[in-house]
Every structure is written in C-alpha cells, then in structure tokens.
Amino acid sequence: MNRIEGHDKVTGRATYAAEYPVEGVTYAYPVQAEIARGRITSIDAAGALAMPGVLTVLSSEDPPELAPDADPELGLFQRREVAYRGQIVAAVVADTYENARAAARAVRVTYQEDPHDVRLRSDHPGLYRPEKVNPFYPADTEKGDVAAGLAAAAFTVDVTYTTPAMHNNPMEPHATLAVWSGDGDLTVYDATQGVSTARDMIAKTLGLPAERVRVVCRHVGGGFGAKGTIRPGTMLAVLAARAAGRPVKVALTRQQLFDVTGYRTPTIQRLRLGADADGRLTAVDHEVAEQSSTLIEFAEQTATPARTMYETPALRTAHRLVRLDVASPSWMRAPGECPGMYALESAMDELAIAVGMDPVELRVLNDPEVEPAGGRPFSSRNLVACLLEGARRFGWEGRDPTPGVRRQGRWLIGTGVASSTYPALRRPSQATATVENGGYVVRVAAVDLGTGARTALTRIAATTLGVPPEQVRVELGDSDLPAAPLAGGSMGTASWGSAVVAACEEALRDGKHGAADTTDAIKAQEDLARHSFGAQFARVRVDMDTGEVRVSHLLGIFAAGRIIDEKLARSQFVGGMTMGLGMALMEATVTDEEFGGFSNHDLAQYHVPVCADIERIDAAWIEEDDRHLNPMGAKGIGEIGIVGTAAAIGNAVYHATGIRVRDLPITPARLLA
Amino acid sequence: MEITLQVNGTRRTVEVDPRVSLLDLLRERLGLTGSKKGCDHGQCGACTVLIDGRRANACLALAVAQDGSDITTVEGLADGDRPHPLQAAFIEHDAFQCGYCTPGQLCSAAGMLAEGGPSAITDDLATDPALTAEEVRERMSGNLCRCGAYPNIVTAIVEVAR
Numbered sequence A: 001m002n003r004i005e006g007h008d009k010v011t012g013r014a015t016y017a018a019e020y021p022v023e024g025v026t027y028a029y030p031v032q033a034e035i036a037r038g039r040i041t042s043i044d045a046a047g048a049l050a051m052p053g054v055l056t057v058l059s060s061e062d063p064p065e066l067a068p069d070a071d072p073e074l075g076l077f078q079r080r081e082v083a084y085r086g087q088i089v090a091a092v093v094a095d096t097y098e099n100a101r102a103a104a105r106a107v108r109v110t111y112q113e114d115p116h117d118v119r120l121r122s123d124h125p126g127l128y129r130p131e132k133v134n135p136f137y138p139a140d141t142e143k144g145d146v147a148a149g150l151a152a153a154a155f156t157v158d159v160t161y162t163t164p165a166m167h168n169n170p171m172e173p174h175a176t177l178a179v180w181s182g183d184g185d186l187t188v189y190d191a192t193q194g195v196s197t198a199r200d201m202i203a204k205t206l207g208l209p210a211e212r213v214r215v216v217c218r219h220v221g222g223g224f225g226a227k228g229t230i231r232p233g234t235m236l237a238v239l240a241a242r243a244a245g246r247p248v249k250v251a252l253t254r255q256q257l258f259d260v261t262g263y264r265t266p267t268i269q270r271l272r273l274g275a276d277a278d279g280r281l282t283a284v285d286h287e288v289a290e291q292s293s294t295l296i297e298f299a300e301q302t303a304t305p306a307r308t309m310y311e312t313p314a315l316r317t318a319h320r321l322v323r324l325d326v327a328s329p330s331w332m333r334a335p336g337e338c339p340g341m342y343a344l345e346s347a348m349d350e351l352a353i354a355v356g357m358d359p360v361e362l363r364v365l366n367d368p369e370v371e372p373a374g375g376r377p378f379s380s381r382n383l384v385a386c387l388l389e390g391a392r393r394f395g396w397e398g399r400d401p402t403p404g405v406r407r408q409g410r411w412l413i414g415t416g417v418a419s420s421t422y423p424a425l426r427r428p429s430q431a432t433a434t435v436e437n438g439g440y441v442v443r444v445a446a447v448d449l450g451t452g453a454r455t456a457l458t459r460i461a462a463t464t465l466g467v468p469p470e471q472v473r474v475e476l477g478d479s480d481l482p483a484a485p486l487a488g489g490s491m492g493t494a495s496w497g498s499a500v501v502a503a504c505e506e507a508l509r510d511g512k513h514g515a516a517d518t519t520d521a522i523k524a525q526e527d528l529a530r531h532s533f534g535a536q537f538a539r540v541r542v543d544m545d546t547g548e549v550r551v552s553h554l555l556g557i558f559a560a561g562r563i564i565d566e567k568l569a570r571s572q573f574v575g576g577m578t579m580g581l582g583m584a585l586m587e588a589t590v591t592d593e594e595f596g597g598f599s600n601h602d603l604a605q606y607h608v609p610v611c612a613d614i615e616r617i618d619a620a621w622i623e624e625d626d627r628h629l630n631p632m633g634a635k636g637i638g639e640i641g642i643v644g645t646a647a648a649i650g651n652a653v654y655h656a657t658g659i660r661v662r663d664l665p666i667t668p669a670r671l672l673a
Numbered sequence B: 001m002e003i004t005l006q007v008n009g010t011r012r013t014v015e016v017d018p019r020v021s022l023l024d025l026l027r028e029r030l031g032l033t034g035s036k037k038g039c040d041h042g043q044c045g046a047c048t049v050l051i052d053g054r055r056a057n058a059c060l061a062l063a064v065a066q067d068g069s070d071i072t073t074v075e076g077l078a079d080g081d082r083p084h085p086l087q088a089a090f091i092e093h094d095a096f097q098c099g100y101c102t103p104g105q106l107c108s109a110a111g112m113l114a115e116g117g118p119s120a121i122t123d124d125l126a127t128d129p130a131l132t133a134e135e136v137r138e139r140m141s142g143n144l145c146r147c148g149a150y151p152n153i154v155t156a157i158v159e160v161a162r
Helices: A006-011 A097-104 A146-152 A195-206 A232-244 A254-260 A337-355 A359-365 A383-394 A453-465 A492-510 A519-523 A566-585 A645-657 A668-672 B022-029 B085-092 B102-115 B133-139 B150-161
Strands: A026-032 A038-044 A054-059 A088-094 A108-113 A141-143 A155-163 A175-180 A186-190 A213-216 A248-251 A267-275 A281-293 A315-324 A411-423 A430-436 A439-443 A472-475 A513-517 A531-543 A548-559 A617-621 B002-007 B010-015 B048-051 B054-057 B070-072
Touching: A006 B085, A006 B102, A026 A054, A026 A097, A026 A232, A026 A254, A038 A088, A054 A097, A054 A232, A088 A097, A088 A232, A097 B022, A146 A267, A146 A281, A155 A337, A175 A232, A186 A195, A186 A232, A195 A213, A195 A232, A232 A248, A232 A254, A267 A337, A281 A337, A337 A359, A337 A411, A337 A566, A337 A645, A359 A383, A359 A411, A383 A411, A383 A531, A383 A548, A383 A617, A411 A548, A411 A645, A430 A492, A439 A453, A439 A492, A453 A472, A453 A492, A492 A513, A492 A519, A531 A645, A548 A566, A548 A645, A548 A668, A566 A617, A566 A645, A566 B150, B022 B048, B048 B102, B054 B102, B085 B102, B085 B150, B102 B133, B102 B150, B133 B150
Parallel strands: A026 A248, A186 A213, A281 A315, A439 A472, A548 A617, B002 B070
Antiparallel strands: A026 A088, A038 A108, A054 A088, A141 A315, A155 A267, A175 A186, A175 A248, A267 A281, A411 A531, A430 A439, A430 A513, A531 A548, B002 B010, B048 B054, B048 B070
16 A cells, blocks of 8 residues: 555655744754763853854753653753763754854863773673663573583584664654743654653653643654654753743754764674584573663663574573763664674574584574473464575575685675564554544554554554545544554554554444553463564675675565555565665764764764665565464564674675674675785 | 745745755745755755756755755645656655655656766766666665665656656
8 A cells, every 4th residue: 555644755745843833933952062971060151142043051050950850861951970972961042043053062061071981892890780681571591501502512603793883863863843832731743753652751851740741743754763762852852942931943963863862782792502413403692792871771682582583402691781981872673683683693604504504404493393482382483484485586495505606707696594583562552443524533642653654554444444444544643642652662553553453343333433442452462472583585796806795685584474564564674674784784883982972973974775785675475374463463564674684694795705704894894804 | 145046936035144054944944844854964865956957955055055046845846736757656666664865865866867978887978878777776876765765766766767
C-alpha cells in the first residue's frame, strides 16, 4: 500500500517539529562546554544580553526550577560540574535564529578544568558489572562449564572484535517548539519517537502533572533510537520558553547532535568459541566492554544475542561498563543485537574456517531446539529456513571457501553470510475506534517516524473492521490521544496494533465506539522466547591497490511473523541493511582523547551511505504463522535489517582478500595496513 | 537589506538580515517549510532547491545574494493540483520513509533531469549518456537518505527519465 501521508511528504506539506507556525516565536541557541571535565567558575552573560534581539540567557548562574529528582542529562543548568565536552551549559534566547546564535558566542564561561578520562579499553580499572543491561536483561549469564567446553573442543576461536562509537544521524536534527499558555499549560511540538513517553518525561522533569503537558509529533524525520527518549534540547526549549515568556524554538545543529543526543557506545568484544570435530559447539563465551557517561548508566545489551542464537552445552555472556567523561550513549537501531551479532557472526565465520565447514552448514548444525540461555521454547524460529532460502537465491551452493583467489580485473571478489535476530516484544497500549461520518476513526498516541505506522495501522484496523482502508482514518502523533508506547525496540506496530484490533473489535460489537487497553492481555501471555530471525548474504569486490570495498549485492531473508504490508516491509528491511553497510565500511565517531568530545561532528566527516554506495539490495521473507505473538501475528521489522549486515560484509571481505579486519569500519587504511 | 525574488512563481520583496541563508528565509520568513534543514553545511542535500532552474543547496546560499533570482522549492514542483511526475513516482515506488530528505531529493532529481552531459562515471565524456540506474546513483549522491530508500529513489527517477 502507498503511504497515507505520501502526498504530504512529496509536496512539502508534512509538518515537522520546527515547522509549526506559532505567533511570536523566538529562538534558543545552546552554549556548550569547552572542557571534558571540571567545574564552571563563572558565566558572564552581560555581553550577550547587550546584543540585538536578545531576550534572556539561561545558565547555572540562575538555575531554573525543576523537580529535585530530574534526570541529570535533562535537568539543565542545575549543576556547576561539567561531565563531558559539548554538554549544554548555557543558552541564549533571542528574536531571531541569527541573533541567538551570535549572542551564544558572546557568553563567557570560565572553568576550573580537571584531567579527563575518555578512552574505553578492555583493561580499564573502572570496568564494573552493571545491575542490568538495556532495557531489563541480566548483565551476565552462565550455563555449563565454558573452560571445560573450550578444553574439550577440537577447534577453538579466541578473537576480539571492536566497534567504534556511531551516531544515528537521522536526517531531521532534533528540534522542539515549546509554547506555554497563560495558565501554565505546556504544548511541545517535538521530534520524538513517542508522544506519551515524551509528555511523561517532560512533566516529570518539571515536576508537573502529566495532564498539564501535551506533546505533538505528526511527522518526524527519522530517529533510529536517537529520538526514543527526550534529549536535552527538548528541555532547553521548554525552559527557555518559560524563562522568556514567549514560544521558543530549538533546532539543534548537526554538530550539536553529536554531543547531546546519544550515540552507540563503542564496544570491545572478546569471543571464545569451541567446536567438536563435527562442528558442534562445545562452548560460547561472549564478553563485552563498553562505556557510559558519568551522568547516567546506559549499558548496551551487546552480548544478549548469544543467549538466543546457537545450541551449546556451555554458554557465558558478560557485560562490563566503565563510566567515562564522555557524552551519554543511548539507543541506536538494534542496540545490543547490532554490535553483538557483528562480533558473534564474524567469529562464527572464523570457526567455520577453522572447522573446514561451510558457514551456512555450521549455523544450521548448531540451531537450537529451545532458547540456549534460558531454556524457554521459541514461539517460532525459522533461522534455518532463512539460511537455506537465502543460500538458494544467492547461488551459495558450490562456493569455494578459499580466500583471495577470485579476481575480475582490479577487483578481488568474495561472498559472506551472517545470521540476524531481534526480539519480538510488545508493550501495553491503549486505542479507541469510533464510527464517524460513515467511516471509522482510530485514535492511538503512536508516532510514525518513517516506518509507515500510519499506513500499517490503517490496514490493521480495516482488516479487523472488514472495510476498505479508505473508510478508516488513523489519528496519531498527539499525547492527547489514548496513551501508547514509543516507536522503538521494533515494538511499535505490535504494541499499537494489538490495541487497535481490540478497539475495533469492540466498536464492531458496540456499533459506535470501542476502547482498548492491552495491559492485562500482555501480562497474561505465555513465557516464550519470541524473536525474529534472518540470514544476510553479501557479495563484495575489493581493490587491493586502493583498499576500496564495494558491495555488489546484499540479500536479506527474514522470518518476522506475518508481514502486514509488503511495500512498507521491504523498505524497512532494505533501510536497515543500508545502515548496516554504513556500519561495515564507513561509520565511526572518533573520540578526541586530548580535548574530550568527538573529533568528527558532521556529515562530511561522519560518512553514511550515499546513493552510489548502494548497488543492489534485495530483501525477502519466509511467511510465519505464529499464534503466540499478537492478534496480527506480526514480529517487528524496524531493526532486524541492520543486524548481521556488517558481519556478512566483513566475512565477504575476508573471502575476497584473505584479510580479517576485526575493527570496524573496514576502511582502506585497515585493509592495506 | 531589501531584496526581491521570485519564489514558486510569486514575486516576493523582503527585508533580510545579511546573515540569513536562503534556506532560513524560506523556512522562517516565507512560511515555505518544505525545504529541509539537515546539516546547514551543504553536506546532506535536504535543502536542495532550484535557483534559476539549477539545483543548489539553499543552506549555502545567502538570501541577500539571491536578489532577482527565480527560486523553485518542493512546494512549487507540482502543476497546480497535478503532481510532478517525480512526486507521483516517489509515492508509487515508496521512495521515502521519514520524508525529511524527500523535498531535496525531488528538487535535486528535477534539476538533474534537466542537466544532461556526462558525469564522473561516464566512460565517454563527449556523450550525453542515457540515465541508467548507475548514472542516476552517481548524480543523486549529493542527497543523503538515512532511511535507506536509495533503491526506490533510483527506480522512481529512472522511470521518469525514460
């Protein structure tokens, strides 16, 4: 189905957060810390206040009143300590964007600087085991005797993979427009993945009841996790509008995004695998070191996919975290699974070579009956079907595993494979369905961040109601609608859709109106391991004179329950795989060890795939009939596309060249080193 | 400073601060928010408009330098209610997800179709090559799409180029 908002998006009529016309709007521009650690000794705003159009300056010289338990990232201007370079320490509000930007440069901040520590390393003395990893998993698991499993193995692999910090870089930079009414109610037009959750977080930070806050987000220019929770820019707009007594717009610059909107933590991952003479795993040990800021503990769940993927008598997964003088990391598309599966699936490729076995066969051989770590049955698991179907379509059969022997002119050619996985969860949601003007209006506080949520929910409602999609209008993107979880964790459609189906069923019974809340239904569901799976195949060519890697073909086969809309689903899978290609070959944010913060701050130095990088990407799926998920029988598809792509490409680069690059991204410099 | 420019066929006379970019003039002063700000540094292409028929990054053009220019934004691509063939093809081929790069992709594609001539990957620089998928990919690489809609963007443009 074509996207419902397609016409609005191609004509420029779709309204994003910074674009709502508001009378008397003013502009806030942040001042960012120039040191990585220390204390602010003074902030002199006199020069800025004397500049044209300036209305006010916010800083810790006069801390705005907030809830005492405000999150330290969101509780702006409450403290004098600087936690990372780039942290927002002041802001100027002025009548125009140009005046605010110019005056922000005139704010004088002086610091007492302390030595900083910004480098993640696997032997850092500050590494500790967090209580849990994002969002609620245990930090460590252990089953069987890993040491014995490795000792008894006929073949072992003991390798360390690293991934760099990466930034989501949605095309729309974070933007917020905050409007306080005369009686103290707040309306926030925010670029967010969740209007209900954003409303709750803003209200909590302010110490206001949630009813006093409304968040609107009808269109959002991508997020990939970076807009999953509100970030400091949102609170800056809210506080600046309160201080100035005028509506305030904050549109962060691309450069500012790198500092204050989260990023994927760098990881150092040690993988130890053992296999018997036939290739059956005897042990899997996945240990990860990663970072968070001194402000908040965000522990990415990087080793969790090993708990799901392969049968083994001995399995250990462990996460260690160190708190550095760095910006706070957060969600980036498939947090955990994406970097974790890069390392695990690269190591599986190395094991296949050690055993002398085809890498597809090795994965098929070690496919488990039940979840390896917890022993729970799977609701459905079709990894093997994905691998076999992918191998058939890709022409994998008869592949010569010898590396570095296929040449076409200047190019060395290689192929690689990797598995994908992502949890299929859902969260409680409310929704209503009402007969209006001869059709139905479905209301749910969902957000369409480009996934096609509006269109998918329309199809779900129309199917339930037994009417054509034209007779259904879905209203979303407003926290005044029935409360709903955010678009994240590939849970959006499953969560909102469950409530929409229930509301539509009730509306059919009632004849006029139905309302649903899925909280109890989700609590009552069986304890099963619910996951999507997939297989990714890559064909690359490498020029060993220049180190240039080109991806000639990517094929992804996914098993993700019932696909609600083929056109939208294909776009989601292909989009995820495209971002995975970026991760494999170009994406990296470099920590500035001398001054703190990141050295590369823009799209000229943080490379994402461009049109010319994408030659051929195919995505397809295995139909699954899984009754243990939700009324739609669907698993989420927003993230699995990025999981495994980088490993498939890295494995193909090895097959092409015989060079195993274990540090992402696979740049020419690393290939030619 | 006072400037006069033609925007989507309408003559506009505005007083502008010399620091204002064409992009901010369109978005913040003229109410034309279709052109998007993705980087403000000419690195992403989301702000692409047509200046006197040629594609350009509006974030890199100072408004005061556009006195007398003829600007077409995404709001001006359609012929009244009839969408531009590129707009129709983008919808049909699902050539966008979040939609934020889309106005720039569309203006860039419209400008590119009118350009002709060889590109950096054309073998014979003396020819005016057919707009194959490969040529379109090369010529559209100044417009980033983080959602990864590139294959569908190329399909849509190649269809219109035929």
